[in-house]
Structures are given as structure tokens and as C-alpha cells.
Amino acid sequence: MGHMSDAPTTAQPRILSGMQPTSDSLHLGNYLGALVNWVGLQDGFDAYYFVADLHALTVPTDPEVIRRRTRVTAAQYVAAGVDPQRSAVFCQSHVAEHPELMWVLACQTAMGEMNRMTQFKDKTAKGHNANVGLFTYPVLMAADILLYDAAKVPVGEDQRQHLEITRDLAMRVNQRFGADTLVVPEPHIVKASAKIQDLQEPEAKMSGSTSSDKGMILLSDDPKRIAKKIRSAVTDADGEIRYDPETKAGVSNLLVIHSVLSGTSIPQLEARFSGQGYGALKGEVADVVVEAVAPFQERLAALLDDPAELDRILAGGAERAAEVASITMTRVRERVGLLAGAVRG
Numbered sequence: 001m002g003h004m005s006d007a008p009t010t011a012q013p014r015i016l017s018g019m020q021p022t023s024d025s026l027h028l029g030n031y032l033g034a035l036v037n038w039v040g041l042q043d044g045f046d047a048y049y050f051v052a053d054l055h056a057l058t059v060p061t062d063p064e065v066i067r068r069r070t071r072v073t074a075a076q077y078v079a080a081g082v083d084p085q086r087s088a089v090f091c092q093s094h095v096a097e098h099p100e101l102m103w104v105l106a107c108q109t110a111m112g113e114m115n116r117m118t119q120f121k122d123k124t125a126k127g128h129n130a131n132v133g134l135f136t137y138p139v140l141m142a143a144d145i146l147l148y149d150a151a152k153v154p155v156g157e158d159q160r161q162h163l164e165i166t167r168d169l170a171m172r173v174n175q176r177f178g179a180d181t182l183v184v185p186e187p188h189i190v191k192a193s194a195k196i197q198d199l200q201e202p203e204a205k206m207s208g209s210t211s212s213d214k215g216m217i218l219l220s221d222d223p224k225r226i227a228k229k230i231r232s233a234v235t236d237a238d239g240e241i242r243y244d245p246e247t248k249a250g251v252s253n254l255l256v257i258h259s260v261l262s263g264t265s266i267p268q269l270e271a272r273f274s275g276q277g278y279g280a281l282k283g284e285v286a287d288v289v290v291e292a293v294a295p296f297q298e299r300l301a302a303l304l305d306d307p308a309e310l311d312r313i314l315a316g317g318a319e320r321a322a323e324v325a326s327i328t329m330t331r332v333r334e335r336v337g338l339l340a341g342a343v344r345g
């Protein structure tokens with residue numbers, strides 16, 4: 001395995017996160033719930049951001065489509081402001097320790113624990129014909145996190161249960177095989193942006209797999225489309241611009257989107273829009289979103305125009321990631337009783 005002499009030797013705590021390459025564009029929920037925080041966290045942490053391409057195999061997809069989406073997802077991280085000089089940007093499948101640690105963890109996981117995972121239950125309830133990979137998906141996610149001794153994992157609210165099982169598995173491994181085998185991670189869920197709702201069904205989260213096209217804003221949408229989707233967002237009949245997610249889910253969601261992107265607090269927005277109609281709020285939300293998305297789209301187009309540069313980023317990221325992953329995996333192999341020797345890889 002190669003050694004990167006310019007890899008940072010900081011003692012900063014590590015963070016790690018990833019997204020599935022399941023669509024041709026991230027939506028505003030991924031962006032505000034996760035990516036914006038990833039960018040900010042680069043300052044205080046040694047960050048590892050990967051594309052969860054192995055997870056994407058749980059849903060049968062055309063191989064060329066997965067490949068294309070994997071590249072686009074990585075490019076979107078960088079376009080949003082993840083700096084590949086500071087943070088490792090890589091593909092999960094390029095670091096073979098991910099599925100390797102998953103196997104060890106799977107052997108510590110009870111069937112019942114996986115049966116209780118709500119995302120799996122939701123998907124199968126909708127008639128999704130599940131495979132074993134989908135069932136064990138959270139174990140692979142635990143391996144992703146635990147390989148890097150990650151102190152924190154920045155995600156949206158929908159990933160909380162997966163982080164709980166990750167913590168349980170880390171503690172169990174430490175109890176069985178030695179207290180310092182794995183680092184028990186903390187979720188990093190920023191309350192203000194942890195749950196961006198569907199524009200058409202504001203009681204449900206914005207989701208690439210369940211939202212309609214009108215219900216979600218894609219980061220690839222052009223300004224007209226963004227404005228149109230926000231203009232037709234579902235609100236309510238009471239006419240008052242007030243944050244109350246229980247009874248005014250649609251209006252509250254628009255306030256959250258505005259607030260996170262403009263940096264204006266929700267009470268300030270409520271005061272400013274007091275006495276105005278929903279049309280005024282929607283107009284401004286559209287402006288704020290377009291203002292954030294336009295430079296992102298420009299950077300993304302430039303990155304996608306230069307596939308060699310993206311390959312270099314991913315190769316460098318995988319090399320840095322593999323350095324950390326191999327240290328953890330060597331420790332785990334030894335602790336669980338696998339014979340030391342020449343591991344080929």
C-alpha cells in the first residue's frame with residue numbers, strides 16, 4: 001500500500017460521513033441536512049467523506065448508472081465546498097476493509113437487531129423485494145464509521161437509528177475483545193437542518209426514493225424550475241408566516257430552508273414577514289435557494305468536465321482512507337483471533 005507523504009499528521013479528531021449514489025443529483029435535503037455541515041466541519045476535524053457505492057448495490061440498478069452516479073456524487077461533495085486537499089474524498093468500494101470489517105461486525109449482530117431497523121421495515125412494507133444486502137445494510141454502515149475511529153458522524157435525522165446500532169456494535173466489540181478495539185462514535189445531527197420536508201407532502205421528509213419531482217428540489221434544477229417548485233409548495237389556509245412544524249409543516253419547512261441558507265434566524269424571519277402573505281415568503285425562499293445553487297452548479301459542471309482530475313481526487317482520497325482503515329483492520333483481526341500473516345490486498 002502506498003504512503004502519502006503529504007497526508008495531514010494532525011491530531012484532530014476524525015469525522016466520517018457518506019451518501020448513496022442513488023440519483024443523478026442530490027436534493028436540497030441531502031445538501032442542507034448533511035453536505036453543508038460536512039463543509040463546515042472540515043475546519044475542526046480530520047474528515048473522511050465517501051460515496052457509498054456498495055450500499056447502492058442493495059437496489060438493483062444498471063451498472064453504468066451506478067458508475068455515473070458515483071462520479072456525480074463525489075463531484076457534488078467537492079462542488080459544495082469539500083476540499084479534497086484537506087478531507088479524504090473516496091469511494092467505499094475502493095477500500096476493501098469496509099466489507100471486511102462488516103463481516104466481523106455481522107458476526108456480532110443479532111438477527112433481531114436488524115429486524116428492528118425502521119428503514120428496512122419501511123422499504124419492505126412498501127413491497128420492495130429485499131435482498132440480504134439490504135437487510136444487513138446497517139452493519140456495512142457501522143463498518144464504514146468504525147474503520148476510521150470516527151468521533152462524530154454528521155448526518156440528517158433519518159440516520160439516527162443506524163448510528164445507534166453502530167454505537168451498540170462498537171461497545172459490544174470492545175466488551176468482547178478489549179476496551180480500545182473500536183471508537184464509539186457520536187452522531188452529529190444539526191437540529192435546524194436535520195429534516196428537510198417534501199414540498200408537496202410537508203409531513204414527510206424530502207427523499208430521493210419517495211418524493212415526487214415537484215416535492216423535492218434537485219441541486220441540478222435550473223432557477224425557473226426551483227422557483228416554480230417553491231411557488232407550488234403546499235402550505236396551509238391560516239395565512240400567517242409562523243414556525244410551527246406540528247400544525248404548519250409546509251410554512252415551517254420554507255422558513256427552515258430560508259434560515260439555513262441565508263443565515264437569518266427563524267424569529268427574525270417571522271418578524272420580517274409579519275403581515276405578509278405566503279407569496280412573499282416563497283419568492284424570497286426561491287431567491288435564496290437559487291443564489292446557493294447557481295455557483296454550486298458552475299463548480300459541478302467544471303468538475304464533471306475534467307474526469308481525470310476527479311479520478312485523481314478519488315485515488316488520493318482512497319489512499320488516505322486506506323491508511324487509516326488498514327490500521328483499524330489489523331487491530332480487529334488480531335483481537336478477534338484471525339491469524340497474523342500476509343494479508344493480500
Ligand code: TYM
Pocket residue numbers: 016017018019020021029030031032033034052055140141144145153154155156157158159162193194195196197205206207
Ligand atoms: P443517504 O444517501 O440517504 O443521505 C445522505 C445524507 O443526507 C441526509 N438526508 C437528509 N437530511 C435532512 N433532510 C432530508 N430530507 C434528508 N434526506 C437525506 C441523510 O441523513 C444523510 O446524512 N445510510 C446513509 C449513507 C451511509 C452513511 C455511512 C452515512 C452509508 N454509510 C456512514 C454516514 C456514515 C444513507 O443512505 O444516506
